[in-house]
Amino acid sequence: MTTDLFTALKAKVTDTGRKIVFPEGTDDRILTAASRLATEQVLQPIVLGDEQAVRVKAAALGLPLEGVEIVNPRRYGGFDELVSAFVERRKGKVTEETARELLFDENYFGTMLVYTGAADGLVSGAAHSTADTVRPALQIIKTKPGIRKTSGVFIMVRGDEKYVFADCAINIAPDSQDLAEIAVESARTAKMFGLKPRVALLSFSTKGSASSPETEKVIEAVRLAKEMAPDLILDGEFQFDAAFVPEVAKKKAPDSVIQGDANVFIFPSLEAGNIGYKIAQRLGGFEAVGPILQGLNKPVNDLSRGCSAEDAYKLALITAAQSLGE
Template identity: 40%
Template sequence: MKRTIMLIPVSKNIGLTTISLGLIDFFEKLKLDIVFFKPFYESRVSPINLDDTSFILNKYFSTPFINSSNINQKFFILEKLKKKYLLKKSISLYLNYKKYYDILLIEGIKSNNSEYNSIHHLNLDLAYHINSDIIFILSNDKSYNIDFFLNKIKNLKIKSNILGIIINNIFLNYQEIYIKNIKKNKIYKNEFENTNHIPIIGNILWNKDLVFFPIIKMFQSFQVHKIVKINFNVNLVKLFILYNDLVFDYKIDYSRSIIIIPYDIFLKKFIHIINKKLDYLNFYAVLLTNVININQFQCSCLRKIKKLKISIFYTLLNINVIRYIITGFNLSILEYNYSQIKQSNNYIANFFNKKYILSKKLNTQNANYISSTSFIHHLKIHARKINKCILLPEGSEIRIIQAASIVHKLRIARCILLGNIYEIHQIALSNNIILSKNINIIDPIYIYSHYITRFMQLRYKKGITQDLAKSSIYHSNIVLGSLMLHSGEVDGVVCGVKYTSFDVLRSAFQIIGTNKKENISLVSSVFFMLLKDYVLVYGDCAININPNAQQLSEIAIQAADLSKHFGIEPRIAMLSYSTGLSSQGVTVEKVRKATLLIRKKRPDLIVDGPIQYDASINKSIAYIKSPVSPLLGSATVLIFPDLNSGNITYKAVQQSSKINSIGPILQGLTRPINDLSRGASINDIVYTIAVTAIQSNQKNIL
């Protein structure tokens, strides 16, 4: 079983570290290999600069964790850039580890404010991009309504699979829980368990035996002053007893506790009780509240206090404020030792619902998609592994030079620039581009004559002469580059920022040709559209002007196979201006016939058409327009009926959404040549080089 689970805290002070450690203990008892990951966290003062959970795992346990300290130390002025950086680096770390473990447990970041929307954007974005299950962590705070929480989830339109909720009851009224624990030893029931929306997979009962308060920090919070301090050598306190004019219960064990009581009640009643039962009560100290005039108080009862032989402290705060501070105090597990942490882990692990946590229910929200960030990560990693040689015929173009420099730095491919060596170096120098010595620059004038004979052999049926062959190669780097590819000297060719698509395609057809082994009769193209949340494949948006039904079916099949090659599950939408039988027309009938041909040729593919764009990618609209469609709004490969609609749409989406698109990626050629849009960005070129390198390799990216 391989799965990723992300814990997302709903508010502060909910014992997140304690829950994470308890879950780790739970999985390890099931003999599952688990790795812990805290992708983002607030820096803490530590010799090894780790988050709290990783710090404890490193100090006391052998459970592996992913050290993300290097991505949390980088400073950003703009929060938007910081978020983008954190997501990118976190996804990269995650993908490097996920295949080695049964469970990858991720601990989300806690919020610094009470606004739910702002709390979870970073956590939810990561969960979506890595297709993680989500567990929300709540505290049983009576001021936090479960219906409010569920409405917030609904409004956020969470795309990840919500596995369930864990409720930590640690911050209930301490005296109330103390008494309840004596009466029963079972999970505390509350209104959260009545919800049918999300399963409760853990409802953790506060346990008095596991809680120790660091007394110095607590007293600082209470603004405490001493009156009498007798043998008070205490670091951790077990329990605070809020005695607010209640009937004193002698049946409760008050050892290792501090009594918090208004000083007027202390004087009138409690001081006499202590005198009678002092040996039995055995508490650490008394904290008096509402002490406004300490001098008057000391004069009136100093003698009585000294007779008690216990430590007495006071604060100006009233008992309700003290109660609020206690219930909101962050009990740091870092104060504990190994035996206490181990005891806590064992206790908490018993509260988790094994059935729900180990449920193999798939994330139906986005299981069909791959996020843009993950897609780019896979491109870089896979291209780096196969280390292919890519030729760039437009070597003197500034964007090509910049892209080649980046590709070399990222080790995506070995680039060759075609062009005048001196000119290329001058362009790089004047634009502050660092060109590594390992980037090969070849001047065409010194090598073009080597390929004249080969070109004549390839084009002999067309009656090409030596002079015409020589002139074609001499005046066109794309022809020369295609011949180098045909001879096997390079693995792929990328160009198009200067040459037109017609130039690129003509060279590809004349020299490389279609893949006869796979019975491919035409060359088509696709674009990888790197949208905000996922990657879509558009085809054909660059080559075939008005394909017939047969050609349209072949374009769709080529696009589906290429999608698989790059880790995208192909779910094909054959696009039209109508859905199903809602309209008639020549174009609609062409799309309908092409869809039937695909089903006949490749029954293994999921395809529907004719279908409108909105119904193909929007689940809500799909249920209205096409409720019986096998796509149900989750198409990943979108095939346009003609070049006009495809080219307009891809450019409209790219420019309006300000996204990167990779392509056009040519399909059906014997060896990979890829065309660039003349408006291609540096990133577009870099990614196209990576795609071309992977196309030249037979193994799938995933």
């Protein structure tokens, strides 16, 4: 059950002093989530916006703000230092004047708080596009060493079953190196959710049963991923049934370390991943938790504009857990 999943995450992040910044400080859903997080003393929420506007909105919603830090970018005492740090980070790509203008934008400002360590992670997207949320992160926080691109995973939950599906959100046509990186990062995400990762890279072929540029891409990705993480239980290429059904695995991949017991599934394209998670969600009755962005130096996550306060609360827990590392 997702209730159990988030109970465990909540216990993991409580008393760790994590600070999560919410750029959309006057959004009803964000304020509701931030107030709850502070009231439960799970983490330290930082909401961005005009303080009076935030307090008026909270009062109208009947929300206590004890424990919620309100920061107005235009009145922030360390604003000049953030501008200088931003100019340095962008290495000649922005002037001081441009940096100052960009940092009046709450997403850029919040991302700089994360980059400089004033916050541990960021949750946005309730009132912004994915591009508005992710672009500052890619420019400022950037991807981890050895990781070229960020990617998006879903945790698929049904009863006691938990699986990781990737990439279902970001990379349209990943190449072999991309898939290898996605596989390794997805295994790390799986560990965060209490899984011992067993990673299967998927295709329409199992261990050479078909040959094409598409299957060769996945075969090469398996080789690269094993080089990147030699201790990881990982294999491919697999059709889904060979990765998931032990009886099929015995016939199609008898010598593989994956014997129908994979719990992390890496799709060969965004098309396949997006279709796959929605089939599991709609036909299989799984709850899809995500997308969760991975591969960044520090965690930034993107809400849907149709999100609920509960979604924002849960994504803050995930972001805080990501900030703790493994």
